[in-house]
Amino acid sequence: MCGIHLIWGKGANEEAIDSMLQQSRHRGPDQEGSFSPWPGLWIGVNRLKIIHTGSEADQPFWSPDGSSLLIWKGELYNYQEIRNLLIHMGITFITQSDTEVVLHVLRVFGEKGLSKLSGMFALIFVDLSEKSVLVARDKNGEKPLYYAQNPDTLIVSSECNSIQSLKNSALDTRQLEPYFYLRAPLLGNTFYKGIHEWKPERYSKMLSHTAFHWAHIHSESKNVLEPSFDTFKETLTDAVLNQFHADVPLGIQLSGGADSSLLYALWYQETGTPLPSFTIQVEAKYRKKYADGDSASRFVKQFPSNHQLIEVTQKTFWENWDDYLKSLDQPVGDSAGFLNWMIGKEAKKSVKVLISGAGADELWGGYQRHKAFDVYQKRKDLLLRFQGILGKLPLGRSYQKFISAIDSDPRKTFLNFSGLDNFPDDLTEDYDRIFNRNFPEYRQMLDFDRQVYLVQDVLKIQDNALMAHSIEGRSPYLDASMLDLWRIVKDEELLKGKPWIKQSLRELDLSWISERKKMGFGLPLQEWFAENGEFAKCVFSAIKAFEKTHGEHFPVKMRALAAKPELGVKHHFLTLYNLFLLAEWVKLHKL
CATH class of the missing domain: 3.40.50.620 (HUPs)
Structure with a gap:
């Protein structure tokens, strides 16, 4: 695993790339390198040595003829298979590393070679002969990648903070609403204005820093055994x-x-x-x-x-x-x-x-919201018809949340099941386009979790x-x-x-x-808040201070909770922790 960085255009110099490298040194403490392939372009890498730990696999990794180079992070799990294919094609290898395999795949097959890579990665491949740059991120989004672009400069990095060290961007207050409901900014965005997340399964081959277009990494057709x-x-x-x-x-x-x-x-x-x-x-x-x-x-x-x-x-x-x-x-x-x-x-x-x-x-459908959606699918008409009556029954919090979340639109219902509160209509529209309507209804929900919750949270x-x-x-x-x-x-x-x-x-x-009951993985927040001790006091104080400095940008429900956090202990303890975390992070970065 490594940290990779690029700055192309105005401001691209050794000092700038060194600043980016310094911010992400924890990602690759074993080796560090930077290089300018041509004037106006600098790349840098922090390497964490996992496969072939010798210096022969250090990065940037060059092709034998010096016409191309690679910086990347991740692991290629089918590298032995691809290595054998390349050897059969006449390629000679000097290391046992997957880095060398990735370089030759891209050198031989170009961007089409991305479909051959089975693993997790983010990469930058530079072809000096045609002065092109290929940037790509793996299909699952296991390895983060961010970018910022204006007419003068393109910056790409494994970490937002590396880009922020050069841009000094303001807080993007538009991301407060999705964070309040679904724990993270909208897909493709960050809390820094003008710094975006490179989406999974996307690549771009660029001849200039001024513009690039997205393309999808296609999957190679494989013979898969009948599911059993x-x-x-x-x-x-x-x-x-x-x-x-x-x-x-x-x-x-x-x-x-x-x-x-x-x-x-x-x-x-x-x-x-x-x-x-x-x-x-x-x-x-x-x-x-x-x-x-x-x-x-x-x-x-x-x-x-x-x-x-x-x-x-x-x-x-x-x-x-x-x-x-x-x-x-x-x-x-x-x-x-x-x-x-x-x-x-x-x-x-x-x-x-x-x-x-x-x-x-x-x-594989392991969350409570998947179980709830299954019940909704099987009893949808009945639940909608008697929703008003069912909502008045004096039953527990989880039951009330289930009933209040039900909507005639299955995707809106699933968003409500997924969120920390029922989604407002404007936010529903933002997320609705992510659902893949080519799938059957239940699988759409799993695929949504794969694209959003898995990438943005887990x-x-x-x-x-x-x-x-x-x-x-x-x-x-x-x-x-x-x-x-x-x-x-x-x-x-x-x-x-x-x-x-x-x-x-x-x-x-x-x-x-x-048979063990699924609890989820997290701190015992409900119990810590219930003690009404130092933990609750510190959290409430930070949230209230955050509301005073940034509350004008909060959605209505977020501001009401932030103004009186002690009233949310019983039912909104997860949201209170999230607000505390965001408040502390914003304060630390002086946003």
């Missing part, structure tokens, strides 16, 4: 063996839940090799509800691991808060970001790669939190082979409640995990 439980198990096992490979120490984030437990169990069953594993452990008084630590400890008795529990209390939260906040490139309203950061802080002492179960819930906090400690994160459930299988599953019942994952666990004598 056996195919699922075989495909996932292959993905595990493939992605657990590295030339540096590797471990796993073990939640004690279904997804990460299955990955490690398959690994151990195939290899018998114990790996380091890391799990968050909350205070004893909260463990009945937040049982990840206890569950993971039980799991490693069946599948041995060098297991480490990382205790998180209010004391450790405040001791680490400032450092965590400084490490944030962009705030995401999810306390799992802090927990991932704490895991990275401890894990960096022994590993440079961490595996996670990211992607399983989004693809993968972003994983990358930011782990890279802050120079650790690469990997997600085998997002392997290209797994996505190919997912796309051809016709029976939607197989996409509800992760049946194949649970069946795999039962075969491994892990039924107790498959």
